[in-house]
Amino acid sequence: MKKISVIAPSNIAFIKFWGRRDDKLCLPMNSSISMSLNNCFTITTIERSKKYTEDIVEIRSYKEEKYKKLVVSDIKDQNIFDQIERIRKLSGIKEKVYIRSQNSFPANSGIASSASGFSALTSALLLVYKQEHLFNNKKELSKLVRLCGSGSAARSVYGGIVELKTGRTHDESYAVQLYNSEYWDLVDIVCIIDSSSKKVSSSKGHLKSHSSEFEKARQVGLRNRLKQIKQAIKNKELERLGELIEADALSMHAVMMTQTPSLLYWEPGTISVMKQVIDLRGKDILGYFTIDAGANVHVITDSKNLEKLLPYLKKNEYVKDMIVNRPGKDVYITSEHLF
Numbered sequence: 001m002k003k004i005s006v007i008a009p010s011n012i013a014f015i016k017f018w019g020r021r022d023d024k025l026c027l028p029m030n031s032s033i034s035m036s037l038n039n040c041f042t043i044t045t046i047e048r049s050k051k052y053t054e055d056i057v058e059i060r061s062y063k064e065e066k067y068k069k070l071v072v073s074d075i076k077d078q079n080i081f082d083q084i085e086r087i088r089k090l091s092g093i094k095e096k097v098y099i100r101s102q103n104s105f106p107a108n109s110g111i112a113s114s115a116s117g118f119s120a121l122t123s124a125l126l127l128v129y130k131q132e133h134l135f136n137n138k139k140e141l142s143k144l145v146r147l148c149g150s151g152s153a154a155r156s157v158y159g160g161i162v163e164l165k166t167g168r169t170h171d172e173s174y175a176v177q178l179y180n181s182e183y184w185d186l187v188d189i190v191c192i193i194d195s196s197s198k199k200v201s202s203s204k205g206h207l208k209s210h211s212s213e214f215e216k217a218r219q220v221g222l223r224n225r226l227k228q229i230k231q232a233i234k235n236k237e238l239e240r241l242g243e244l245i246e247a248d249a250l251s252m253h254a255v256m257m258t259q260t261p262s263l264l265y266w267e268p269g270t271i272s273v274m275k276q277v278i279d280l281r282g283k284d285i286l287g288y289f290t291i292d293a294g295a296n297v298h299v300i301t302d303s304k305n306l307e308k309l310l311p312y313l314k315k316n317e318y319v320k321d322m323i324v325n326r327p328g329k330d331v332y333i334t335s336e337h338l339f
């Protein structure tokens with residue numbers, strides 16, 4: 001019997017990907033750059049033992065009391081059971097596992113729950129099935145995490161600022177850390193507008209990105225934007241970084257909105273926060289919005305602007321809750337077990 005627990009950070013993409021080059025291998029359409037989040041994370045505990053006759057996976061999210069047991073036949077959860085099988089095969093060990101996983105934030109709402117979840121799951125599985133060398137090799141770990149069905153999850157093996165490289169093959173697409181968590185005191189204020197599950201998953205949405213007439217234009221624009229954002233991060237220029245983050249989020253949502261069927265993830269509260277941060281910049285309070293496949297808005301800022309922004313965002317009638325994040329750490333082992 002062996003029990004292990006790990007904590008993995010979620011992340012927010014500054015340069016996002018939408019669409020996949022290969023759906024089975026989960027190869028993203030373009031390279032992406034993200035910041036790992038210290039207060040949005042998943043803790044996962046896995047026990048491997050002869051006493052288990054089947055794999056059991058139980059998940060609990062933000063403020064929920066009870067764990068929900070995942071069912072093998074549920075197509076949405078199939079990726080998780082496939083990952084258990086994939087790593088068990090690598091090890092040659094036959095024993096089954098009992099898994100409990102808990103998020104520090106609402107799932108499926110544009111806070112990349114699958115990112116921290118899949119990174120924590122893959123890491124803990126590798127450790128419990130004696131594949132420490134793969135856990136310690138973050139390049140290999142990120143590739144394995146990607147196979148779980150989420151490109152953004154591959155970025156969640158590192159802390160700080162991370163790039164996920166696109167590629168044509170499984171070996172070419174992996175994450176690299178650009179800067180560690182100490183590099184820059186950036187902040188992501190997650191403004192929770194709606195904590196219910198999103199209606200169309202990213203996985204489904206990616207499949208239709210080609211139907212947007214803007215997809216090609218986005219890919220052309222991205223070549224420069226990737227270079228420019230790396231320069232802004234290198235020079236620690238918040239204003240330049242913010243401009244590029246907003247431009248990229250709007251470009252991705254333009255593709256989402258114009259694909260068939262159209263995907264409009266925004267709610268009135270989403271636009272309210274977007275406009276609020278634009279207005280606040282007129283008062284020299286610097287915050288920049290970005291939005292994933294959900295209604296919630298991430299406001300990217302730094303320590304200096306954080307205290308000035310918070311009272312305004314708190315007053316926004318649409319903002320139900322806020323999570324303040326600094327750059328998070330690499331996925332790590334913890335002695336805190338969930339059972």
Ligand code: DP6
Pocket residue numbers: 012013015016017018032112113114115149150151152153201202203206292293
């Ligand atoms: C909009 O296929 O990684 O967040 O499982 O929902 O995280 P999730 O989807 P995934 O696509 C990510 C899409 C995105 C942009 C990004 O994070 O790059």
